[in-house]
Amino acid sequence: MPLTLHLFIHFALAALIGYYFGRRFNHIWLGLILGIIGGFLIDLDHVLEYFLFYGLHFNFTYFIESRQFLLTDKIRLFFHAWEYFPVLLLIAWLGRRQQILKMVFLTLAFAGLIHLITDVVINGYSLPYYSIAYRAQHHFSAPELLSPADYQQNLDYKQELGI
Numbered sequence: 139m140p141l142t143l144h145l146f147i148h149f150a151l152a153a154l155i156g157y158y159f160g161r162r163f164n165h166i167w168l169g170l171i172l173g174i175i176g177g178f179l180i181d182l183d184h185v186l187e188y189f190l191f192y193g194l195h196f197n198f199t200y201f202i203e204s205r206q207f208l209l210t211d212k213i214r215l216f217f218h219a220w221e222y223f224p225v226l227l228l229i230a231w232l233g234r235r236q237q238i239l240k241m242v243f244l245t246l247a248f249a250g251l252i253h254l255i256t257d258v259v260i261n262g263y264s265l266p267y268y269s270i271a272y273r274a275q276h277h278f279s280a281p282e283l284l285s286p287a288d289y290q291q292n293l294d295y296k297q298e299l300g301i
């Protein structure tokens with residue numbers, strides 16, 4: 139699937155969830171913004187990963203080629219984790235007397251969850267792949283986390299890029 143379509147699906151689902159919670163709590167715009175943060179902007183951890191490796195020298199081509207992942211052989215993806223879902227739900231429950239708090243954390247929780255499910259379906263990764271505890275146990279190491287076939291694809295791609 140082309141990356142633009144993948145991103146469009148994330149965006150559309152994020153907006154939909156945001157709209158749903160926005161309507162339910164009578165703050166449609168806030169709902170949309172939160173849905174987009176939780177369900178779309180969580181992919182900014184790819185950018186974070188880039189800066190962790192390259193420092194502040196941004197090169198758009200390198201970024202699009204995902205060189206940061208290829209060169210470190212690491213898959214950290216700090217915002218991609220099932221673990222946030224129960225934590226956000228718990229915070230929503232603790233803040234349940236304040237409608238806005240409840241709305242903020244419920245929207246973030248479900249927008250993020252749907253994003254991860256979408257990634258699992260589209261990318262074909264296993265469920266544990268999106269657990270940060272699981273990735274940490276495997277030292278965030280790409281050869282440990284990816285299937286041999288997927289990792290081989292990385293190696294082929296690196297060769298193609300000459301890096």
Ligand SMILES: [Zn+2]
Binds near residue numbers: 180253
């Ligand atoms: Zn993602």
